[in-house]
Amino acid sequence: MTQTEFGRRCRPDTLRRLPRxxxxxxxxxxxxxxxxxxSALSLLDxxxxxxTVRYYLEQPPTADELTKVLARLGLEPWDITRLGExxxxxxxxxTWPRDAGHRDRWLEALAGHPALxxxxIITADDGTAVVGRTPEAVRSVLP
Structure with missing residues (x-):
């Protein structure tokens, strides 16, 4: 397991990129x-x-989209949930359990309440995905 910029653990195989x-x-x-x-937009510019910009509060991702993005990130739904909202x-x-048996409940909550x-979140069609809260994370999706 490897530490992410959030201090959470993720599988090392999720950190590899596909050839560009x-x-x-x-x-x-x-x-x-x-x-x-x-800040992320300014750095990309x-x-x-x-x-492409997706205003995810206006165009919320579906539970299926979230599942795919989470797989690319190597994270679970509770890892990208803003609990202070x-x-x-x-x-x-x-208070919800953070386990496989409750994963769908978390996904539905995120899809139904995108402010959470x-x-x-930045994705690239080469398979790279990051939560771009730092300049380093944003740069990691660039060639």
Missing amino acids: QKDPRVEIWINPACSKCS AEGAEY PDATDLGIG IQRP
Whole structure:
């Protein structure tokens, strides 16, 4: 297991990237009111990256999309859940078990309450995915 920038553990095999054939197409899930999202966008612009913005509060990911992104991140739904959000308190999500038997419940909560999703999430079509809360994480999706 390897430590991530959040201090959580992830499988080392999830840190490997697929070989790059050309510059990847990048999508970034943002909340425009978030300073980390603004910083990530500024960095992508400064690096001349081409990307697509997804305003995930307006276009929430489905549970299936979240499952795929989490697999690429090597994380679980509870690892990307913002427990300090009012929706988290309303749902009592902080008390939910964090195990495979409750994974679908977490996924449905994130899909139904996208404000609970940590941001920004950046994916590239080469298989790379990061939670871009640091400049290093954002740069890791660039060629």
